[in-house]
Amino acid sequence: MTAPTGGAPTPEAGPRHVALIMDGNGRWAQARGLPRAMGHREGVQALKRTVQAAPDFGIECLTVFGFSTENWRRPAEEVSDLMGLVRSYVASDLNRLEKNGVRVRVLGRRTGLPADIAAIIERAERSTAHNTRFLLQVAFNYGGRADIVDAAQAYVDRLLAGQASGPLDEASLGLGLSTEGGPPVDLIVRTSGEQRLSNFLLWEAAYAELVYQNVLWPDYGHEALADAVRQYQQRDRRFGAIAVEPALATG
Numbered sequence: 001m002t003a004p005t006g007g008a009p010t011p012e013a014g015p016r017h018v019a020l021i022m023d024g025n026g027r028w029a030q031a032r033g034l035p036r037a038m039g040h041r042e043g044v045q046a047l048k049r050t051v052q053a054a055p056d057f058g059i060e061c062l063t064v065f066g067f068s069t070e071n072w073r074r075p076a077e078e079v080s081d082l083m084g085l086v087r088s089y090v091a092s093d094l095n096r097l098e099k100n101g102v103r104v105r106v107l108g109r110r111t112g113l114p115a116d117i118a119a120i121i122e123r124a125e126r127s128t129a130h131n132t133r134f135l136l137q138v139a140f141n142y143g144g145r146a147d148i149v150d151a152a153q154a155y156v157d158r159l160l161a162g163q164a165s166g167p168l169d170e171a172s173l174g175l176g177l178s179t180e181g182g183p184p185v186d187l188i189v190r191t192s193g194e195q196r197l198s199n200f201l202l203w204e205a206a207y208a209e210l211v212y213q214n215v216l217w218p219d220y221g222h223e224a225l226a227d228a229v230r231q232y233q234q235r236d237r238r239f240g241a242i243a244v245e246p247a248l249a250t251g
């Protein structure tokens, strides 16, 4: 899976599913002497640009980290700003997403969210459920560890209800993950130069490629996504195998 360096990346070489850690909003605002909330607001514009650009690269699914289970530790005012952005993003963009064939799915725990946000999430999911052209997954009140714990609990519940039996395996646990039924994650991108997963898609990251980019999230768009796709296309994905003909069983 190699592509020439420079020039436009070739859509058929993948990735189908890109996950984005949209980091650097605060630093973008700080560098301009603006309040952090302005960075998040510009971050929403970057998200809109990136969703629009993704199909140009053959991407069929984007998963973005909107709010983590750890983000509740931020000052109340910033938490409230982020909740406000969800309200305005859905209010301003849901019609367009719906018309453009985008299905919206929200990953993460619904408990603990303000009631109107939970209702907005349900409305966004319901009104786009029939769409199949593109899947936009927004991780909100999401943590990778919490998601695995919830999946394990769901298995225990099925077991106790007599709806599951036998030893737990990856497929049975996977049924309870909030990403269940979605395409496998091919590429995880983190912006702003930080190099860590921060509790994002821990299970799903198993064989994803990781790309770290030095751009701050509010500056993200078509060009930066093209660069991430190009880097992905230069990787050699082996999924634990080696790059030779597989051994054939004999006898």
Ligand code: FPP
Residues within 6 Å of the ligand: 022, 023, 024, 025, 026, 027, 028, 040, 041, 043, 044, 047, 065, 066, 067, 071, 085, 086, 089, 138, 140, 192, 217
């Ligand atoms: C990280 O930047 C970004 C976030 C915690 C939130 C990302 C949210 C958006 C882009 C808004 C749109 C989201 C939805 C769900 C509509 P940071 O604040 O950690 O930046 P810093 O590391 O520079 O301080």
